[in-house]
Every structure is written in C-alpha cells, then in structure tokens.
Amino acid sequence: MERYDVAVVGTGPAGVSAAITAKIRNKKVLLIGDRDLTKKMRQAHEINNYPGFPKVKGEDLAKALSGHLKQMEIEITDVKVVNIYAMGKYFSLQTSGETYEALSVIAATGVMPGKMLDGEEPLVGSGVSYCATCDAPLYRGKDVIVLGYGKEEEKEAAFLSEVARKVIYFPVYNGEPSDPADNVKVIKEVPASVKREGPKMVLTTAQGTVFETDGIFVLRESVSPGALIPGLATDGPHIVVDRQMRTNIKGLFACGDITGKPYQYIKSAGEGNVAALSAVEYLG
Numbered sequence: 001m002e003r004y005d006v007a008v009v010g011t012g013p014a015g016v017s018a019a020i021t022a023k024i025r026n027k028k029v030l031l032i033g034d035r036d037l038t039k040k041m042r043q044a045h046e047i048n049n050y051p052g053f054p055k056v057k058g059e060d061l062a063k064a065l066s067g068h069l070k071q072m073e074i075e076i077t078d079v080k081v082v083n084i085y086a087m088g089k090y091f092s093l094q095t096s097g098e099t100y101e102a103l104s105v106i107a108a109t110g111v112m113p114g115k116m117l118d119g120e121e122p123l124v125g126s127g128v129s130y131c132a133t134c135d136a137p138l139y140r141g142k143d144v145i146v147l148g149y150g151k152e153e154e155k156e157a158a159f160l161s162e163v164a165r166k167v168i169y170f171p172v173y174n175g176e177p178s179d180p181a182d183n184v185k186v187i188k189e190v191p192a193s194v195k196r197e198g199p200k201m202v203l204t205t206a207q208g209t210v211f212e213t214d215g216i217f218v219l220r221e222s223v224s225p226g227a228l229i230p231g232l233a234t235d236g237p238h239i240v241v242d243r244q245m246r247t248n249i250k251g252l253f254a255c256g257d258i259t260g261k262p263y264q265y266i267k268s269a270g271e272g273n274v275a276a277l278s279a280v281e282y283l284g
Contacts, residue, residue, distance in 0.1 A: 003101040004030040006279050007093055009081050010108030012038040013265045014256025016065045017272030018106045018279075023072050025280045030100060031069070032093070035078040037062045038110060039221070041265065050266050061265070081109075082131040084229045086249050096133045104279045106245075107229070107254040108272060111237050111263070112222045118193035120218065124227045127201040128194060129217050132156040136163045142214035145203055147172055147191050153219040154178055160217065168211060187211075225258060235260070245275035253279055 006022040008015045011033030019031040036042065044058025053061060069076065079095040084105060093100040120128055129135040132146075136159065143166045146157045154177055157169045161181040169186050171177045177186055189205035194216055196202070203211045225232055225239045233240040233248040238260040245253045255271035257263045 001099075001101055003090060003103065004028045005102065005283055006030070006104050006106060006276070007032065007091065007100060007102035008106045008108060008276075009033065009084070009093070010038075010110060010256065010258075011035075011076055012041060012108060012110055012256055012268060013061075013065065014258075014268035014272040014275075015106070015108035016069060017269040018108060018255060018276040019074050019272075020068060020072055021273050021276035022106075022279060023074055025276070027280060027283065029074060030077060030102060031074055032077045032079060032081055032095070032100075035076045037065060040110070047265060049264065050269075080131070081228070082134060082223065084252075086229075086231070086252065091251065094131075094134065096131050104251045104253070104282055106272070106275045106279055107225065107239060107247075107252065107258060108256045108268070108275075109222050109225070109228070109258050111257045112220060112224050115237075116224055116227075117191055117218070119195045121224065121227055123194060123196060123201070123216075127196050127215055129215060130219070130223050130227070132160050132217055132219065135215070135217075136160055139164050139215045141165050144168075144215045144217060145201070145211060145213045146170065146217045147219060148177075149173060149218075149220040151175060151177070154180075156217070156219055157184060168213065225254075243274075244278040245271055246278055251279075251282055253282075 005027035007030040008019045009032050022029045041058045042062050047056050079097045083094040085092045091105045144164045145168045147170045149172045161167045161184045167184045189207045192206045193204045200212050226234045239254040241259050245255050253275040255275040256268035
C-alpha cells in the first residue's frame with residue numbers, strides 16, 4: 001500500500017495551508033476533504049480580515065485557494081474519513097471508500113456542528129456507525145436507523161435499503177427528503193438519545209417516541225474528534241494542542257477551528273502552516 005509522508009484531513013483554510021506548506025517542503029501529501037472546499041467558507045457572504053483579500057466573498061476565497069492547490073499540483077481525495085488509528089510508526093486512515101496510510105497526520109476537520117446525541121460516543125463501533133459503506137454488510141437482512149444531517153445522506157440511506165431489511169430515516173435538516181425506497185420509512189422527529197438494551201439499539205426522540213433497531217448510522221459532515229481518533233486528548237468539541245499544533249499522540253497534529261476559538265479563517269490558515277512545519281520536523 002502506498003504510504004504518504006503527511007495526510008491532511010480537511011479542505012478549509014487550515015487544511016489547504018497545511019497541504020501547501022508540506023508540499024513546499026517536498027513531502028508526499030495526501031489531502032482529504034470536499035473537492036469544492038468547505039461549505040461554510042463557500043457560503044460566507046463577506047470576509048474582511050483575510051490579508052490581501054479585502055471584503056472577499058467566501059466563494060471567491062475558495063476559488064483562490066483551489067487555484068493555489070492546482071498550481072501546486074495537490075489533488076483532493078474527496079472521501080469521508082471515519083477513523084484514524086495510530087499504528088506505531090504510521091497512521092491508518094479508514095474512509096468511506098478505502099484505507100490510506102501516512103507517517104503523520106494533520107487534522108483540520110473543523111468543529112462538528114451541533115452536539116452528539118446522549119449516549120452516542122460510548123457506542124461508536126458497538127451499535128453506532130458513522131460509515132454506511134464500511135459497516136453495511138454487518139446489517140444484511142437486519143433493521144437499521146439512519147440519521148441524515150444533510151440531504152446528500154439520502155443516498156446512503158438508499159444504499160443501506162439495498163442491504164438491510166428495513167431502514168428508518170430521520171432527515172435532520174430543512175427541506176423535504178426525496179421519495180424513499182419501499183423499505184425506507186421517513187420519521188420527522190428530532191433524535192435525542194441512543195442506548196443499548198441487550199442485542200438491540202434504542203433511539204429516543206425529543207418528542208418521546210422510542211424506536212428499537214439493530215444498528216444506528218449517524219451520518220454527519222464531520223465526526224467528533226474523540227470518536228474519530230481513539231486516545232486523542234480533547235476539551236469538549238476541540239482537540240488539545242500546544243503552540244506547535246502537536247496533540248498528545250506522537251505524529252498527529254491539529255489546526256483550525258477544531259483546536260478552538262476564535263473561529264477565523266486567517267487564524268486557521270496560520271495554524272495550518274505551523275502544523276505542517278511541525279509535521280516536517282517530526283518526519284525529519
């Protein structure tokens with residue numbers, strides 16, 4: 001398997017900055033994230049504190065960053081990372097498509113919108129899954145619940161309906177979901193908590209309705225750092241880092257909104273640069 005020097009997870013200003021700096025320092029870079037860069041940046045009306053880009057629209061800044069990546073011949077691998085494991089001398093990154101390996105990792109995933117469900121984190125990998133492609137075979141002929149936090153997750157629910165006996169789909173977003181498959185039931189209630197009762201998983205909504213199933217797929221744009229990387233030191237929704245963007249796991253660095261406030265694009269870009277230089281020093 002091909003092994004990269006630096007894997008950067010996230011394509012906001014932090015991840016783009018980290019990838020560019022690592023490439024300048026002649027490292028073999030894997031950049032994973034949305035090929036169109038982060039939705040948050042693309043939808044920003046106006047950014048006033050990014051040096052050299054006064055009153056820039058988020059969409060225009062995204063185009064500039066994409067152009068810089070293209071000039072540096074840095075490609076974006078558009079997959080979702082569901083787990084990162086420290087394997088000793090390298091890291092294994094499990095995605096919705098395949099597994100990648102890298103000698104160091106820079107997490108620039110941004111802050112997960114909202115909060116986790118009550119009881120969710122302890123059940124990850126034991127009834128709660130973040131990846132339909134990865135774990136669908138475990139539920140062949142069984143019942144599953146899918147929590148879709150974006151309209152694009154309807155495709156994942158449709159895929160699971162081809163494997164599972166029955167799918168209950170919760171659209172946790174504005175707008176009407178598309179017509180579901182025959183074995184997909186749409187429930188428009190707000191998921192509140194999950195727990196295990198014997199061999200079954202139980203989901204309770206804010207409205208007090210209880211649903212029993214075999215497995216629960218929680219499909220968000222991003223995953224909480226503690227669930228993404230086992231053993232990682234966190235402070236609430238943020239990853240704990242030092243001034244060099246080093247985490248408590250050797251070879252793993254973090255930058256951008258995921259390290260804490262202020263949530264500013266220029267702060268994220270600067271931290272991306274520091275994280276990449278620290279990764280280069282670590283590799284050296």
